[in-house]
Amino acid sequence: MKQSTICVQAGWQPKNGEPRVLPIYQSTTFKYETSEEMGKLFDLEKDGYFYTRLQNPTNDCVAAKIAQLEGGVAGMLTSSGQAANYYAVFNICEAGDHVVMSSKMYGGTFNLLTVTMKKMGVECSLVDPDASVDEINAAFKDNTKCVLAETLSNPSVVVLDIEKWANAAHAHGVPLIVDNTFATPINCRPFEWGADIVTHSTTKYMDGHAMAVGGAIVDSGNFDWMAHKEKFKGLTEPDESYHGIVYAEKFGKAAYITKATSQLMRDLGSIQSPQNAFLLNIGLETLHLRVPRHCENALKVAKFLSEHDDVAWVSYPGLETDKYHDLAMKYMPNGTCGVMCFGLKGGREASIKMMDNLKLACIVTHVADARTCVLHPASHTHRQMTDEQLMEAGVRPDLIRLSIGIEDADDIIADLKQALECK
């Protein structure tokens, strides 16, 4: 099936007489005739539902759709994008291990790795996504267990050279985990370029309507855990909390997701509610229609901004003049995303004033939904940092993050125009 058909049809496959639309299994528990049957589920001997913290049919249908969109073998939903990235890393890292991470990451992921997981004993080295192969190679250590990066970074919209990063990860016997939130599988499927695991904040384009916080993890099934037995003992040696199951032996290509579900979800419990999974599925049904429109509008807006006298700079990989245009054409020939960054010649003060003048575009802490919105990281998400610290984090003090919606591009441009000119 093509991506459009998967968006609409994949996941829920009703049998004769069953509801046409994916039902919300609003139930924490599932009934069995005998205690022996339920026992087999606990032993992972049989596949089935018993408690929604571990698995729920509504969630599983939506996870299956996302896995199919990414071209993976198995997927799971989490309560948020934060939980997805945490589980994706923690599933193969523990205290004493090390992660190589792109330095251009979403602020939440940056904090997760450099502050919270550090407290848990997982160290992280930051590498510029544009670094040379030698520079990337130099970041690896004997205890490195994975590489983490974003297809398109939030907010700086840097395009990842996925092949370069996948090759570096594989040369060191570890998987590449890619957060594909901004590109979505409509514009880029990282597995086709060598990534092993993909994560999503489904809160963004997948939901698309700013209704429900959620996340997803998809495994390509391509990484050979057994070939690196010593590194990934959690997958290649018996799990005593599951009667000595060896995930990589018993579950083959589904080992990684099975472990994340049966260990991490069991113990940490960041499950997505079935109600939210239902809403996410409605969003997914139009993902293939919305994403191209976001990109088409964003390109028009980026061109308008880049030609405006008051605008100092624009970062949008869709622009031919952008530093990342060539990489974007390689990995995302049909478009990148609806998010861009720009700054005004008047600096921080002018940027803030312009945002306050906007009428159609709202100031909200969100990106990547149907409605055009803006955020000034220096005054909002990165408020506690000095200008010097902002520059180090790649967030210029004048940077406005603009997320273009699916309204008419003319109206979005007219709003920006009046806001720029109302002085």
Ligand SMILES: *Cc1c(COP(=O)(O)O)cnc(C)c1O
């Ligand atoms: C928003 C976002 C996250 C975090 O997701 P939540 O759903 O807000 O927890 C992670 N990665 C990227 C790229 C994001 O944009």
